[in-house]
Amino acid sequence: MAKGSLREKKERQEQIVDCLRSEAYWTSQKLCNHLNTSYRTLMRDLAELKEAGVPIESERGRGGGISLVGRWGIRNLHLNNSEVISLLVSLAITESIKSPILVDNVRSIKNRISSAFPIEQQQVISKIRKRILVGNIASENVIRSYSPPRQSVLSDLTDSFFNLNKIEIRYLSSKNEITDRLIEPQMLALEFPVWYFLCWDELRQDARLFRIDRILSTKKTNMTFKIRRSDAFMEGAHELFNNI
Amino acid sequence: MAKGSLREKKERQEQIVDCLRSEAYWTSQKLCNHLNTSYRTLMRDLAELKEAGVPIESERGRGGGISLVGRWGIRNLHLNNSEVISLLVSLAITESIKSPILVDNVRSIKNRISSAFPIEQQQVISKIRKRILVGNIASENVIRSYSPPRQSVLSDLTDSFFNLNKIEIRYLSSKNEITDRLIEPQMLALEFPVWYFLCWDELRQDARLFRIDRILSTKKTNMTFKIRRSDAFMEGAHELFNNI
DNA sequence: TAATATGTGCCACTAATTGGCATATTTGTG
DNA sequence: CACAAATATGCCAATTAGTGGCACATATTA
Numbered sequence: 001m002a003k004g005s006l007r008e009k010k011e012r013q014e015q016i017v018d019c020l021r022s023e024a025y026w027t028s029q030k031l032c033n034h035l036n037t038s039y040r041t042l043m044r045d046l047a048e049l050k051e052a053g054v055p056i057e058s059e060r061g062r063g064g065g066i067s068l069v070g071r072w073g074i075r076n077l078h079l080n081n082s083e084v085i086s087l088l089v090s091l092a093i094t095e096s097i098k099s100p101i102l103v104d105n106v107r108s109i110k111n112r113i114s115s116a117f118p119i120e121q122q123q124v125i126s127k128i129r130k131r132i133l134v135g136n137i138a139s140e141n142v143i144r145s146y147s148p149p150r151q152s153v154l155s156d157l158t159d160s161f162f163n164l165n166k167i168e169i170r171y172l173s174s175k176n177e178i179t180d181r182l183i184e185p186q187m188l189a190l191e192f193p194v195w196y197f198l199c200w201d202e203l204r205q206d207a208r209l210f211r212i213d214r215i216l217s218t219k220k221t222n223m224t225f226k227i228r229r230s231d232a233f234m235e236g237a238h239e240l241f242n243n244i
Numbered sequence: 245m246a247k248g249s250l251r252e253k254k255e256r257q258e259q260i261v262d263c264l265r266s267e268a269y270w271t272s273q274k275l276c277n278h279l280n281t282s283y284r285t286l287m288r289d290l291a292e293l294k295e296a297g298v299p300i301e302s303e304r305g306r307g308g309g310i311s312l313v314g315r316w317g318i319r320n321l322h323l324n325n326s327e328v329i330s331l332l333v334s335l336a337i338t339e340s341i342k343s344p345i346l347v348d349n350v351r352s353i354k355n356r357i358s359s360a361f362p363i364e365q366q367q368v369i370s371k372i373r374k375r376i377l378v379g380n381i382a383s384e385n386v387i388r389s390y391s392p393p394r395q396s397v398l399s400d401l402t403d404s405f406f407n408l409n410k411i412e413i414r415y416l417s418s419k420n421e422i423t424d425r426l427i428e429p430q431m432l433a434l435e436f437p438v439w440y441f442l443c444w445d446e447l448r449q450d451a452r453l454f455r456i457d458r459i460l461s462t463k464k465t466n467m468t469f470k471i472r473r474s475d476a477f478m479e480g481a482h483e484l485f486n487n488i
Numbered sequence: 489t490a491a492t493a494t495g496t497g498c499c500a501c502t503a504a505t506t507g508g509c510a511t512a513t514t515t516g517t518g
Numbered sequence: 519c520a521c522a523a524a525t526a527t528g529c530c531a532a533t534t535a536g537t538g539g540c541a542c543a544t545a546t547t548a
Contacts, residue, residue, distance in 0.1 A: 008504075009536070010254060018362055028494065038538045043495065055322050061546025062492045070322035074360045077321070078299055078314030079353065086349035090338035094330075097337070097437045105330035109323065116318045118262060137436075140384055192381075192436075193341045252535075253505075272525070282507045287526065305515025306523045 012037065013045050017054060020068035027065045082162065085128055087113065093190065096134040096242060128162070130243055131227070137192040146194050149213045156218040157197065161185040164226070166202065168219040171210060178216070183208070184225040187233050198233040200225070207232045256281065257289050261298060264312035271309045326406065329372055331357065337434065340378045340486060372406070375471070378486055381436040390438050393457045400462040401441065405429040408470070410446065412463040415454060422460070427452070428469035431477050442477040444469070451476045 015035055019026060032039050046066065050056050055069035079087065088110060095106045114125060138146070160167040168182050186207075187198035194211060201208040259279055264270060276283050290310065294300050299313035323331065335354045338346055358369060382390070404411040412426050430451075431442035438455060445452040 021362060022364055027492095040496095040538055040540095041536080044536085047495085053322075058494060059546080060492090060494045060544070063547065064493045064545085066494085070324045070327075072323045072328045072361065072365055074318065074321045074323065074357065077318045077356060077360045079316045079318065079356070080314045083314075083349045083353050084316045086338075086346045087335070087353055089346055090350060090353075091331070091334050093338055093341070093343075094334035099337075099434070099437055099439065102330045102333055105327045106334060109327050109331055109334075112321060112323075113318065116321045117316065118265060120266060121316055137381070137387075143381075190343070193343055195343065271523090284507055284509095284527090285505080288506085291526090302525060303515085304513070304523090304525045307516065308514085308524045310525085 009045075013049055016042070016045055016049065017068065017073065020056065020066065021073065025065045025067050031066065082158070084117075084125060085132070085162075088125070088129060089132060089134070089190075092132070092134045092242070093192070096136070127227075130230070131161075131187045132243065133187060133189040133198075134242055135189060135191045138194045142191065142194055147213050149215065153215055153218050154212070156220055157185060157212070157215070160218075160220065161188060161197070164224050166221050166223040166225050168221060169210070170216040170218075172214045172216055174214075181208075182221075183210070184228075186225075186228055187230065200228060200232075253289075256285075257293055260286070260289055260293065261312065261317065264300065264310065265317060269309045269311050275310065326402070328361075328369060329376070329406075332369070332373060333376060333378070333434075336376070336378045336486070337436070340380070371471075373487055374474070375405075375431045376487065377431060377433040377442075379433060379435045382438045386435070386438055391457050393459065397459055397462050398456070400464055401429060401456070401459070404462075404464065405432060405441070408468050410465050410467040410469050412465060413454070414460040414462075416458045416460055418458075425452075426465075427454070428472075430469075430472055431474065444472060444476075 012035060016031065019031060019034060028039060028042055032042050035042070046056060046058070056066065057069055058064065058066045091106050091110045091113075094102055095110070114122060114129075117125060137143075156167060159165065164184075166182055166184050168180065170178060170180050172178055181204075182202040183197070183199040184202070185197045185199050189196045189198055194213070197210045197212065197215075199208050199210055200206075256279060260275065263275060263278060272283060272286055276286050279286070290300060290302070300310065301313055302308065302310045332354060335350050335357075339350045339354070358366060358373075361369060381387075400411060401413075403409065408428075410426055410428050412424065414422060414424050416422055425448075426446040427441070427443040428446070429441045429443050433440045433442055438457070441454045441456065441459075443452050443454055444450075
């Protein structure tokens with residue numbers, strides 16, 4: 001390549017974004033100087049960055065210049081499956097709270113995060129989102145009777161939920177009766193701060209609701225299950241819950 | 245460059261990551277084939293990607309291969325100032341709920357998101373984080389008496405909070421007395437779902453707590469203020485609140 | 489109208505990228 | 519233990535993608 005180019009293209013483009021982030025307004029001259037690069041190359045870089053989706057805005061004419069719209073950027077954030085879900089659930093919770101300080105932003109962030117993933121992953125994420133519901137704060141009664149569930153029970157259940165594995169549970173009903181069940185954890189619902197599993201009960205061949213802290217113990221199985229139509233699990237609860 | 249190279253480096257490296265995300269295991273041969281590139285170039289790309297922080301793992305020897313650790317990736321997510329804060333607040337809220345399904349992930353995501361920003365921004369973010377507190381769910385009394393604040397009041401207050409501008413407010417005290425005050429919104433605290441502003445009250449020259457839905461109206465000013473030591477605003481509340 | 493910005497097409501120069509080859513190095517298997 | 523299958527690396531010649539300079543277009547403001 002031509003004279004004076006020491007760093008490589010990629011690095012230089014990152015520098016440009018960093019510059020634009022650190023100060024609100026730049027002119028191309030100032031940037032050329034700062035980066036020690038030619039005007040022509042700068043303009044090419046800017047064009048490439050814009051094409052790549054970096055929200056760079058430029059104003060022509062006297063008093064014009066170059067600026068970055070979202071001046072805060074996340075680069076290269078690698079998350080695993082359950083971290084993505086946590087992130088989305090977290091935003092959904094915040095949204096459901098209708099906390100005025102945040103609510104405007106939260107929805108758009110949720111969508112932006114979702115669409116920041118590659119398309120194939122978006123479909124997977126979207127499927128999981130449909131299986132998680134967030135409602136209102138639980139009633140005082142429920143909150144008072146709520147106790148945090150055991151960690152092992154919890155991880156078994158979430159595994160089972162994500163991997164679509166049937167699971168055996170020992171459950172303490174609200175009438176204080178202990179029963180053993182084989183269930184398909186179809187959906188998850190949150191009524192602050194209590195989680196419920198909306199399940200298909202194999203033995204009773206019907207939909208059942210299980211409060212997570214009332215599940216006493218679990219036993220994994222290798223049997224898999226398929227997602228059922230959500231209608232059965234929602235029965236008039238549509239107004240109470242929202243998908244994440 | 246040498247034969248058969250149609251796309252550019254950057255694009256090819258993105259393709260590599262996409263491949264690794266779409267399937268759990270690849271061998272270099274398979275990747276070379278798929279990308280129509282030479283082995284040598286592939287290895288160089290992999291090295292570069294690793295250096296750039298992409299969590300690629302490779303196992304040598306028979307049965308070895310190349311894989312991506314976090315197979316879900318966000319690329320190029322551009323957020324503005326308040327969106328970043330919303331995201332972090334949202335995660336903090338989730339964390340404070342101690343919702344067992346998420347709590348393990350949430351803390352690590354929070355940190356990963358924070359550190360995914362350029363260093364200069366990390367400092368700014370960290371300063372704001374110190375000014376936002378999250379406590380427990382408000383008491384039933386408070387929840388019952390809570391009404392969502394007016395949007396205009398809200399946006400004035402958040403502007404004032406982020407830009408460090410003093411602001412005049414008309415406040416309805418818990419004794420139902422209406423007073424006018426000039427305040428510095430130093431900190432924000434959440435007791436689910438109620439937000440409080442921890443402020444320096446100019447006229448009374450003391451720290452005061454304002455419940456957001458009791459602020460009747462606001463009037464912006466151009467006066468700026470400085471962050472004060474948080475001690476005055478916390479007074480024994482340290483155990484009740486956590487920074488986001 | 490002049491001054492000051494960004495945006496673009498063209499072209500020659502060249503250094504950064506590429507691919508091939510040889511060679512380590514690691515690991516599992518018969 | 520020897521062999522096979524994988525990743526990892528150094529070197530070098532070929533070449534192309536990237537660069538910079540120049541001229542010109544276009545937009546905006548004073």
